[in-house]
Amino acid sequence: MEQNLQYFLIPFLSWEMMMLIWVGVFAGIWVGAIPGLSVTMAASLLISFTFSWDLNSALALICGVFVGGVYGGSITAILLNIPGAPAAIATGIEGYPLAQRGEAGKAIGLCTTVSVFASFVGILALSVAAPVIANFSLKFSPRDFFLLAVMGILLIGSIGGGDPIKGITAGAIGVLLSMVGMDPSTGELRYTFGNIYLMAGISFVTAMIGLFGVSEALTQFRNAGKKSPKQNLDRIIPSWTTFLKYLPLSIRSSLLGVFIGALPGTGGDVAALLAYDQAKRTVRHPSRPFGTGAYEGIVAPETANKGAIGGAFIPMLTLGIPGDAVTAIIIGALYIHGLKPGPMLMIETPHLFWMIVSCLSIASVALMVLGLVSVKPFAKIIEIPKEIIMPVVIILSVIGTYAIQNSVVDIFYMIGFGIIGYFLRLYGYATGPMVLGLILGPMLDANYRRAMQGAENQILPFLEGFLTNPISLFLTLSIVFLIVSQTSFYRRWRGLE
Amino acid sequence: MVKNMGLQAEGAGGEPSGTVKELSKYVPEARRKPGELGIAAITFLLGALGYYFALDMTSGEYSSPSVFPKLASIVIMACSAFNFIKAVWREKPEASLTLTGYLLPMDVVVVLVLLVAYCFILPRLHFVASSYAFMVIGMVYLQRGKNIVRALIISAVSLAVLVAVFRYLFLVILP
């Protein structure tokens, strides 16, 4: 125990590491805020960059970027309705209307506060319950991942923009588009028509930038005369009462985030979407109706994607299995530095575990300070007249898209999605479900097929699995509940309407 | 709260036909929009094509790669048919509202033309020149020819920041 405390204190005793964490968080906020630049990219760049450093410093920097980057994605979602990363999509649903009301400062302030809280929940879970959670997460079979994806798809009802059938149409188009390319598990080419660029598939980040960013810009030009909203920046830090009011929701969502983050292959994006959905269904008296700027709709996804950071480290540090793309890169970095990520890591190099815990804690504190300091300059961005900001946003979207895989073709895709998104919006088809379909399509498809293969392609054993396996049964029942809870009968009974 | 209400009303009033801004609060209207039938037909066609091309994929087992593409296509077709019928039931669009007038106000047309032109010149003039041109022309047009110097400066500064971040920090080789 004393030993662990000593390990925990390593970063506190080194000026260099302290500074690197702060620099990392600061850089991460910007990286996350720029659409197309992702934490994954930043982390993989840092690996090459820090090759000759000692491992502690490299890890300090990467932890900082990780925490800052997940947070930064939400800033652009709130300000411009362009999520900097998929994990921030849900935040934009409520955050953007708030910014349009002149409450961007308040929204970002709240987002910062609960983010820091959730980040600590994640770290706590990592330090006290890592082995338990990790072993439990292994029990999730392909069938359960399929059920999780189905839960995510049900979110279309929440973000479909009023007309559920149009939402489903857009969602199904997203799923269909996600099938384009080479099927990662069989190598079969679907909808590629012999074109090498289609074989790589349609990156959902590309689609996301187009459908949110460019289509938003185009929609803005329809009402050219309208002034950008004046921002009220008097009180950005939420009061204690506000914080306490959202505390139960924060705890619930961050725990959900920790868990989803710990599942191998799912990360902050799925966690945030599920948490948003969960909040929308269970919060009785939201500050405003959901979809028009409910604070609960910011708290839930933000706490979930921050909780997922600690969560992602759980399987990585205990089992050597990455919880998400960023931890996969960190595993690579450990190899390069001569360490063996995997079950032996905790035994051979226990200092690493506690050092990461402590780096993440310092990063969370840094996030609080740096986040709140930058609220005002960030919020000022939307006061810039849109005649000036929108062309810049379009160019930002272009360069961000290109940076994902250095492909000019992706720029054309992105602009194409922007134009399609613009037309769809005019007819009441929200773009959110389409992005949702693109993100969850591959997860649905691959896991359904794996589950089917596990049941040797027999319908009955396949269905039986949903009822006999305890995890699957729990998830199946939750889905049934989610569907029932959408009916007006249930909502009236619970007093939600 | 009163202020918020005002903002909302403004958002709704700024549009010729309903709220485009508050997309999250789409309210079905009595009249259908021009082209609404068209878009339902297009999505239906997309679903049909999706199904048609899925026929070429490996099938035969419940876990075949063609299962989900087919399923998604069927959902698209079914929903599109529903959307189409629902739109037919509603009243015809106002006569004053033409399809192009609704879809493509002048500003949007200009930006779309600029975007297409941008795609065309990007591989030839490279990123910096074409982006600078796009931003300057876009800003000057949208401000109706005012503040040309400001547009030139703002475009240059923002481009410089973008290039610095992407090219020198992230080592992205710009197109």
Add this chain to the structure above:
Amino acid sequence: MRKLGVALLMAGVLAGAAFGAYPEKNIQGYIMWGAGGAMDNVSRAIVPIAQEHLGKTIILQNRTGATGAIATTFVANQPADGYSILFGAENPNLYKVTGLSQIDYDQFEPVFLMMANVGVVIVSKDSPYASYRELIEAAASGKTITMGSTGPGGLPYVATTMIEKIHGVKFNKMQFDGEGPCITALMGGHIDAVAVGLLAAANFIHSGSVKGLAMISSERIESVASVPAVTEAYEEYRPYLPWGAFFGAFVRKETPAEVLDVLRSAFAKAFQDPRFDEFAKTMGGVKLGITGEDAKKYIKQNQSVAAWLLYDAGGAKFSPADFGIERPQAK
């Protein structure tokens, strides 16, 4: 665009011939697999050392998609001046037979093959199968064994096909999108066994979270000496061996010889660097370190085994014979 390419090529050749100054500017490196994978790790481990000898930076980027066909096609369309390096694995060997792409290593010159990856059959730590023979006999007796697999061309797929063909058994296959997810599913008890690359599995074998039943090679591997070679149980594997994945650096075939020499010597020096040694040891892979004709022969052997296995198993669209790929000969 093409003119520009030719001009650049000429300029590159002239500069190289006249001044012998390659590299004059930074070099682009394209990794065909995503960040965090074995290909990525190997590339990012050798490049920082190699560039110390080159005097210029190699800027690495992951250009993923279509099992590497995107990166391969891209580099094949860059000028052959040595400023675009492809960091590739064995996958292009199967592009022609699967009909994925017509561009494979025939259009490239290997700069250096850094590491090889040997297949290993693993089961979970609580598995009832204590030896490879028991696993095969259970499958032969008609018991359903669910094997993890990947898309055609991936190491697990080819290895599983090889096992099925040699023993005349049929596994129930669950397909994943990589070796990592296969191991995760194995540890969670969702599949019974899987054949993956040693690089992905070594640490899990060392820690005891999975059991290694057999190396798909003709002799034991030093880093996991407790795992028997498959030939110890079944001699029938010999004609197919040596077979495995490899990780190398490639440039276009038309690249001038002087440029190639500079690159080769830089990579060879990096390969001998103790820092790379240490990396190879932690990863648990087999150091390869071959270049030139040896490397080409190695690639051809790999292609012949994998392409014919795939074709015989019905996983290939075209016959390897159409592309002049010879059937592996018994030794």
